[in-house]
Amino acid sequence: xxxxxxxxxxxxxxxxxxxxxxxxxxxxxxxxxxxxxxxxxxxxxxxxxxxxxxxxxxxxxxxxxxxxxxxxxxxxxxxxxxxxxxxxxxxxxxxxxxxxxxxxxxxxxxx
Amino acid sequence: xxxxxxxxxxxxxxxxxxxxxxxxxxxxxxxxxxxxxxxxxxxxxxxxxxxxxxxxxxxxxxxxxxxxxxxxxxxxxxxxxxxxxxxxxxxxxxxxxxxxxxxxxxxxxxxxx
Numbered sequence: 001x002x003x004x005x006x007x008x009x010x011x012x013x014x015x016x017x018x019x020x021x022x023x024x025x026x027x028x029x030x031x032x033x034x035x036x037x038x039x040x041x042x043x044x045x046x047x048x049x050x051x052x053x054x055x056x057x058x059x060x061x062x063x064x065x066x067x068x069x070x071x072x073x074x075x076x077x078x079x080x081x082x083x084x085x086x087x088x089x090x091x092x093x094x095x096x097x098x099x100x101x102x103x104x105x106x107x108x109x110x111x
Numbered sequence: 112x113x114x115x116x117x118x119x120x121x122x123x124x125x126x127x128x129x130x131x132x133x134x135x136x137x138x139x140x141x142x143x144x145x146x147x148x149x150x151x152x153x154x155x156x157x158x159x160x161x162x163x164x165x166x167x168x169x170x171x172x173x174x175x176x177x178x179x180x181x182x183x184x185x186x187x188x189x190x191x192x193x194x195x196x197x198x199x200x201x202x203x204x205x206x207x208x209x210x211x212x213x214x215x216x217x218x219x220x221x222x223x224x
Contacts, residue, residue, distance in 0.1 A: 031209045046213070049210065049212060087153075
């Protein structure tokens with residue numbers, strides 16, 4: 001089993017739709033979690049950190065479920081500009097500060 | 112402006128010709144790391160450094176070297192590049208704390224023929 005798994009997609013959704021992605025992780029000792037956005041052939045950019053109680057930033061909501069070992073990203077009112085690949089990143093932490101990336105979920109928002 | 116700077120952006124070379132990709136950050140971050148990204152495989156860690164003169168292997172270190180003589184710089188060295196090292200490379204840095212996020216450079220696209 002991979003350490004961090006994501007559905008690669010693509011998810012094709014109409015503009016204005018709500019879409020959700022999940023990311024599962026295998027190491028129960030994982031300490032911190034992030035969602036990154038990556039546009040084609042460009043560097044990943046931090047979208048949001050994921051906090052234990054869940055957090056929201058505008059149209060984006062992130063949740064953490066430690067019991068089932070997954071994080072989720074919800075995008076409301078999708079825009080064309082949301083089209084990108086969304087990467088989840090898990091940090092097992094400790095002295096090694098090991099960060100593991102999912103392979104990404106591709107989102108395409110269409111008119 | 113806080114940033115991670117990689118150079119060059121694009122590099123085409125031949126098998127066996129030593130090359131260095133530079134990476135510099137101006138955020139006083141302790142942690143720096145190199146990744147390669149290949150289709151279907153995602154981002155894989157090559158080497159990382161927790162501080163000056165401290166470097167460790169990531170998941171795919173074979174064929175690469177790094178050094179961390181100064182806090183701000185973390186060059187990636189390919190002593191004898193091979194075609195299977197053709198990839199998109201990213202340098203990244205962060206503060207030491209586990210909950211601090213990574214900041215990425217804008218990437219180096221390397222082609223080895």
